[in-house]
Amino acid sequence: MGVMEQQVASRTPLVALLGNPNCGKTALFNRLTGSRQKVANYAGVTIERKEGSFTSPAGRSFRVLDLPGAYSLNAQTPDEGITRDVVAGLRAGEAPLDAILCVVNATNLRLNLRLVLELRRLGLPMVLVLNMVDVARKRGIAIDTAKLSSELGMPVVETVAIQAGGEAALLAELDGMQFSAPVKAKPLSAIDAVPVEETQREVRRILDVAVSTSGDSGNLTEKIDNVVLHPVLGPVILAALMFLIFQAVFSWAGLPMDLIEAGVGRLGELVGAWLGEGMLHSLIVDGIIAGVGSVLVFLPQILILFFFILLLEDVGYLPRAAFLLDRVMGSVGLSGRAFLPLLSSFACAIPGIMAARTIQNPRDRLVTIMIAPLMTCSARLPVYALLIAAFIPDRTVASVLNLQGLVLFVLYMAGILSAMAVAWIMKRRSEYKQQALMLELPAYHWPQPRALASGLWERAKIFLMRVGTLILTMMIMLWLLSSFPGAPEGATHPPIYYSVAGLIGRGLEFILAPIGFGWEIAIALVPGMAAREVAVGALGTVYALSGGDEAANTLAPLIAQSWSLATGLSLLTWYVYAPHCLPTLATVARETGNRRYAWIMAGYMFALAYVAAFIVYRTTLYFTGA
Numbered sequence: 001m002g003v004m005e006q007q008v009a010s011r012t013p014l015v016a017l018l019g020n021p022n023c024g025k026t027a028l029f030n031r032l033t034g035s036r037q038k039v040a041n042y043a044g045v046t047i048e049r050k051e052g053s054f055t056s057p058a059g060r061s062f063r064v065l066d067l068p069g070a071y072s073l074n075a076q077t078p079d080e081g082i083t084r085d086v087v088a089g090l091r092a093g094e095a096p097l098d099a100i101l102c103v104v105n106a107t108n109l110r111l112n113l114r115l116v117l118e119l120r121r122l123g124l125p126m127v128l129v130l131n132m133v134d135v136a137r138k139r140g141i142a143i144d145t146a147k148l149s150s151e152l153g154m155p156v157v158e159t160v161a162i163q164a165g166g167e168a169a170l171l172a173e174l175d176g177m178q179f180s181a182p183v184k185a186k187p188l189s190a191i192d193a194v195p196v197e198e199t200q201r202e203v204r205r206i207l208d209v210a211v212s213t214s215g216d217s218g219n220l221t222e223k224i225d226n227v228v229l230h231p232v233l234g235p236v237i238l239a240a241l242m243f244l245i246f247q248a249v250f251s252w253a254g255l256p257m258d259l260i261e262a263g264v265g266r267l268g269e270l271v272g273a274w275l276g277e278g279m280l281h282s283l284i285v286d287g288i289i290a291g292v293g294s295v296l297v298f299l300p301q302i303l304i305l306f307f308f309i310l311l312l313e314d315v316g317y318l319p320r321a322a323f324l325l326d327r328v329m330g331s332v333g334l335s336g337r338a339f340l341p342l343l344s345s346f347a348c349a350i351p352g353i354m355a356a357r358t359i360q361n362p363r364d365r366l367v368t369i370m371i372a373p374l375m376t377c378s379a380r381l382p383v384y385a386l387l388i389a390a391f392i393p394d395r396t397v398a399s400v401l402n403l404q405g406l407v408l409f410v411l412y413m414a415g416i417l418s419a420m421a422v423a424w425i426m427k428r429r430s431e432y433k434q435q436a437l438m439l440e441l442p443a444y445h446w447p448q449p450r451a452l453a454s455g456l457w458e459r460a461k462i463f464l465m466r467v468g469t470l471i472l473t474m475m476i477m478l479w480l481l482s483s484f485p486g487a488p489e490g491a492t493h494p495p496i497y498y499s500v501a502g503l504i505g506r507g508l509e510f511i512l513a514p515i516g517f518g519w520e521i522a523i524a525l526v527p528g529m530a531a532r533e534v535a536v537g538a539l540g541t542v543y544a545l546s547g548g549d550e551a552a553n554t555l556a557p558l559i560a561q562s563w564s565l566a567t568g569l570s571l572l573t574w575y576v577y578a579p580h581c582l583p584t585l586a587t588v589a590r591e592t593g594n595r596r597y598a599w600i601m602a603g604y605m606f607a608l609a610y611v612a613a614f615i616v617y618r619t620t621l622y623f624t625g626a
């Protein structure tokens with residue numbers, strides 16, 4: 001073997017998964033590399049380039065890229081642009097590709113093959129990966145892979161990305177391939193050299209030769225859509241679903257929450273007894289266990305919410321919801337495309353803002369980014385849940401509705417409606433023509449328990465990591481600031497009142513008093529800027545330090561005693577609007593490439609929060625006669 005050849009043999013080839021949105025690229029990427037990138041049943045899930053590596057059965061190493069899906073290399077949206085640049089070798093610092101693994105949905109070749117033919121013109125080595133052959137078989141779609149391969153002039157393999165071992169054929173193919181020096185891609189202009197109609201004709205010709213459909217595929221998806229997308233029934237079903245979710249968050253979470261709460265309380269007692277009195281006791285029991293424990297309690301509610309979101313994502317319902325809401329969103333000048341980014345924002349505004357990359361029109365994209373944080377993210381849930389538990393009686397209204405669930409629903413709606421109003425105002429300042437929504441509706445499939453469980457586990461991990469790192473750190477810092485300096489001689493307030501945190505809280509009280517917030521709340525709001533849930537933990541610590549041990553695990557009743565209803569409702573309102581999340585603002589600056597937008601966002605959200613909280617506070621005071 002010559003030196004040259006040796007070098008070639010030891011080089012790790014770089015391959016990229018490419019294809020239309022929602023054809024299973026990421027599922028395949030996860031299967032190959034063992035990673036856990038997000039997979040969901042709608043177009044536009046992946047919006048970034050992700051890299052991984054794997055070793056084939058023959059022991060060869062590969063580097064592999066997962067890319068955002070694209071219908072064509074004529075990129076229309078920022079995420080498609082990423083894909084185009086990687087493939088065409090336009091990305092700085094990116095090594096040229098050794099091969100394209102062109103993934104297609106075997107049940108929808110008519111649409112998918114166009115991209116294959118386009119990619120072929122780049123002259124790179126390619127493998128056609130026929131994914132979802134399990135579904136194709138069930139629907140009686142027979143694909144002659146040998147014919148397809150000779151027509152396209154590239155190897156064809158069949159895969160089932162969601163089954164263990166479903167990638168075997170692809171691995172075998174890769175093992176048989178020779179990777180000499182990487183080929184340079186032809187310029188993108190090669191793609192436009194052939195008119196679209198001609199490509200379309202070629203697709204039809206190939207389908208005639210290689211694909212046959214036997215019998216009636218009995219399209220279940222169509223039947224379901226007749227109901228789910230029905231002009232009257234559709235919205236009713238959507239509303240019922242959302243409503244059910246909020247009810248479940250409150251009615252199912254009771255038992256696990258009680259268990260966690262009892263566990264945290266018991267731990268506090270045990271550790272407290274073991275530590276004896278003193279500073280260390282205060283730090284660990286009042287600072288850490290009370291603070292972190294009061295956030296941890298909300299894990300069950302967060303998981304219930306995500307259970308439903310993941311379920312709807314997996315089944316394929318979400319793009320239907322986008323479709324149903326397109327008219328409503330259009331009336332405030334938002335595109336239906338904004339729906340999925342906004343929906344992701346219910347988990348967290350950060351991925352939501354990033355998902356706005358799938359929006360073509362720059363102005364639509366900006367407005368979507370600006371309103372995304374008004375969607376109630378999961379970090380608000382602990383705050384809402386705590387305050388609701390404290391102020392809203394656990395009662396059944398109209399014999400079926402849980403009142404607490406109802407209030408939670410109202411809070412979510414308040415965020416959504418306000419976002420619509422803000423979008424409307426922002427859009428009014430620009431000429432706008434609504435464009436038709438072009439959105440691929442994927443086939444429904446049964447939820448996969450495995451994927452669901454692993455999605456939930458990921459969520460639990462994210463939450464526990466946050467609690468264990470960010471929130472824990474904030475709690476310790478807060479404890480320090482709240483404990484020093486101690487109370488002076490003859491103090492009439494609890495020591496925290498005289499501490500550094502107390503001083504800051506009292507300083508802010510002046511601004512916050514008109515909306516009903518005392519110094520205890522003011523103290524909690526400051527560390528709450530790092531992350532919303534921190535405010536709950538901070539209240540836990542503040543009350544533990546000022547009220548004694550029993551406060552640690554009974555925060556809700558304690559708050560109910562010390563605040564008026566007006567204050568409670570005012571704080572709830574504040575949290576609907578206030579931009580209590582620095583990472584979100586940083587993401588806005590990054591994604592828009594302009595810091596100004598982050599400032600505008602912070603400004604308008606604080607203003608909204610203050611005004612809305614003021615109105616709620618004053619109105620409640622008026623009605624409660626205080």
Ligand SMILES: Nc1nc2c(ncn2[C@@H]2O[C@H](COP(=O)(O)OP(=O)(O)OP(=O)(O)O)[C@@H](O)[C@H]2O)c(=O)[nH]1
Binds near residue numbers: 134
């Ligand atoms: N039945 C079946 N479902 C599959 C298969 N591969 C993927 N899926 C499902 O198809 C959906 C889309 O999968 P993803 O991997 O997210 O698709 P993607 O190509 O990465 O999509 P984008 O990132 O939006 O471009 C998910 O619901 C998967 O569970 C398969 O081989 N068989």
Ligand SMILES: [Mg+2]
Binds near residue numbers: 027045067
């Ligand atoms: Mg993907």
